[in-house]
Amino acid sequence: MSLKIMILSDSFHLRTEAIRYSIALAKRLDAVLVLLILLPFELTKKTPGSVNTVLKLQTRAADAIRQPISDMERSGVPVESTIRIGNPRSELLKFLAESGKFHSIVWGGGSDSINEKSHWTSNLEADVKYSVLVPFIKPEQESGRRSGRFSQQRRVRKE
Amino acid sequence: MVQNRILIVDDEAVTRKNLTRLFEREGFSVSSVSTGFEALERLRDSPYDLVITDLVMEDLDGLELLLNIKTRFPNIEVILITGYASIPTAISAVKKGAYHYLEKPIRPEETVHLARQAIEKKRLREQVEQLEALVEKDLNAPTLIGQSSGMVEVLKLIKQVAQVNCNVLITGESGTGKELAASMIHSFSQRRNNNFLAINCGGFAEELLANELFGHEKDAFTGASSARTGLLETASSGTLFLDEIGDMPSSMQAKLLRAIQEQEIIRVGGTHPVPIDVRIISATNQDLKKSLNSGGFRQDLFYRLNVVSVEIPPLRERKDDIPLLANYFLNRTAKRFHREVIGFSDGAMEALKNYYFPGNVRELENIIEHAVALTSDTTIQLKDLPPDLSELDIFSFDQSGNDVMTLKALEQNYIQWVLNRVGRNKTRAARLLGIDRSSLWRHLKGSEFED
Structure with missing residues (x-):
């Protein structure tokens, strides 16, 4: 039974370092990659044309992840992908309940948004039993200082 | 605790005296001799962890002494002391098995630090050898490795x-x-x-x-x-x-x-x-x-x-075990692949110690096996490790420190437990919980887990 590593994002953009790290980790652990894109959207009966909007989002997301998926496949790691639209936290929990166990979750979405306390991933560790790994390029390899929840020490999200 | 034993070899009495005083002050057990031949006699009679020797001496010089020690007492580490003019010789000595060289004038802090590192390396090697002996003695005996x-x-x-x-x-x-x-x-x-x-x-x-x-x-x-x-x-x-x-x-x-x-x-x-x-x-x-x-x-x-x-603690919570485990896997893999790989560069070991290891010991084993297979050196260099180890920092939000559940989390768990008991029938669940259906809906909405 293969281990599964999830790359999780809440936008069309997937960070390069997250893709690189997920591929490297999957190769080391002989795992398959599961790319999960959660696009925030509140579907209500009152929203005009909401079904069309959902379909457009779906198509745009599928286009955006085509290249990363092809990169992953080229590296020899099996990859599956899913796009969910709705409340990201709720959709993630439902996806985890449906999909069985993952070895790790790698955050592939924006690094600035996740740094905010109001972000939907805030306190996610209370609901999700996995470590959510956030890869960053080492400070010596990029200019500028990081700030926010990950500023001082690895592993701990700032209160 | 085992006391670290050092033998100082120098034909200058002042250097012997100064080094002896320095290491004794730091808690080492120190002996000193003035010639290479005396040093070999001492090593034959008593156990030492480290020899610190001057490079330029009459009769038997530091380089000859090093070669003698490495042949007869391969586990003892050697540090050479050298003047500026002899540095190329000292570098070639390091290639022949010396742990390091110290340039005159001697700086006390650097000297003690280097001696500690050399002895630590010797002890680590001994532990790995003991482990290997244990495993070889009974190939079927399972062994978890760790000294943390x-x-x-x-x-x-x-x-x-x-x-x-x-x-x-x-x-x-x-x-x-x-x-x-x-x-x-x-x-x-x-x-x-x-x-x-x-x-x-x-x-x-x-x-x-x-x-x-x-x-x-x-x-x-x-x-x-x-x-x-x-x-x-x-x-x-x-x-x-x-x-x-x-x-x-x-x-x-x-x-x-x-x-x-x-x-x-x-x-x-x-x-x-x-x-x-x-x-x-x-x-x-x-x-x-x-x-x-x-x-x-x-x-x-x-x-x-x-x-x-x-x-069993995750590897990232017992980083002290990483050098021991890495050396154990290195020796085992080098033997299996028939490769002459004997250790890690400081940079490579530092990268291993700093990595997060979500895949724990299994991931470390995989990294070392790849490095041994790919290296063109006798020691694993940073470039032999996966690039992500040196180029990326891995941060994580995990469950450490969450032993105490919040009241809200406890309430949500209880609601989910009741829902599971009644086949996720919200009306029956609300009745059992003693709240109305709309309150239950608000609780579920609050937990972000919408059925």
Whole structure:
């Protein structure tokens, strides 16, 4: 039974370092990659044309992840992908309940948004039993200082 | 604690005196001699960890002394002291096996630091050799490797619990060595001469798992042309390791509970109970207590399995073990691949120590095997390790420090447990909880888990 590593994002953009790290980790652990894109959207009966909007989002997301998926496949790691639209936290929990166990979750979405306390991933560790790994390029390899929840020490999200 | 023993070799009395005073002040046991020949005599008579020798001496110089030491006492580390003019010679000495060289004038802090590092390297090598000897002595003996305080406690508990014939629950992240721990418990126990069988409960569909655990009678189902014993029966008088016990379906949990309580099983399609005598060691990387609250795992079975629990810490929480484990895997792989690779550069070891290791020991083993296979050097360099180790920082939000559940989390768990009990019927759940349906909806909305 293969281990599964999830790359999780809440936008069309997937960070390069997250893709690189997920591929490297999957190769080391002989795992398959599961790319999960959660696009925030509140579907209500009152929203005009909401079904069309959902379909457009779906198509745009599928286009955006085509290249990363092809990169992953080229590296020899099996990859599956899913796009969910709705409340990201709720959709993630439902996806985890449906999909069985993952070895790790790698955050592939924006690094600035996740740094905010109001972000939907805030306190996610209370609901999700996995470590959510956030890869960053080492400070010596990029200019500028990081700030926010990950500023001082690895592993701990700032209160 | 073992005192670190240093032998100083220098033909200048002042240098010998100064170095002796410096190292004694730092708690080392120090001897000194003025010639290379005297040094070899001392090494023959007494054990030393480190020789610090001047490079330029009459009769036997530092380089000749180094070669003699490496031939006759290969485990002793050597540091050379040299003047500026002899630095190229000192560098070639390092290539011939010296730990390092010190340039005159000697700086006390740097000297003591270097000596400590050299002795630490010697001790590490000795530990790895001991481990290898242990493994070679009995190739079948499982061994968990670690000298950190966390692992020392785990190993102590494993040896203690092995002597008691009780069920054990091993917890720990994937790749920490849970099966190895179970195997160790079996090999230290009175049951060691009988079977140790293992099964991954998450890898089978329910019917298949029942068949594997309980066996079946002839004609129990289409294709069952003969009777077959299950693992619980085959492991009788021995140990059965149930990996990923948290993934066992509820109906199987009930059957396993009955087998443990009654110490008997009924084969699939059978009617007669078969007595068993089996010790069950189970393992999980899940929080089973959380599953108890949500109704995913039976409480009565949990307490039957968890008579004693052994928790194996993740590698990132026992970074002190990384050099020992890395050297152990390095020696083993180098032998297997017939490669002359003897250690790690400081940069490579630093990168390993700083990495997060979500895949734990299994991931470290994989990294070292790749590095040994690919390196063109006699020591693993930073460039031989996966690039992500040196180029990326891995941060994580995990569950550490979350031992105490918040009132809100407890409330949500309870609501989910009640919902599961009533087949997720919200009206019945609300009635049981003593709240109206709209309040329940608000609670569920608050938990972000919308059905």
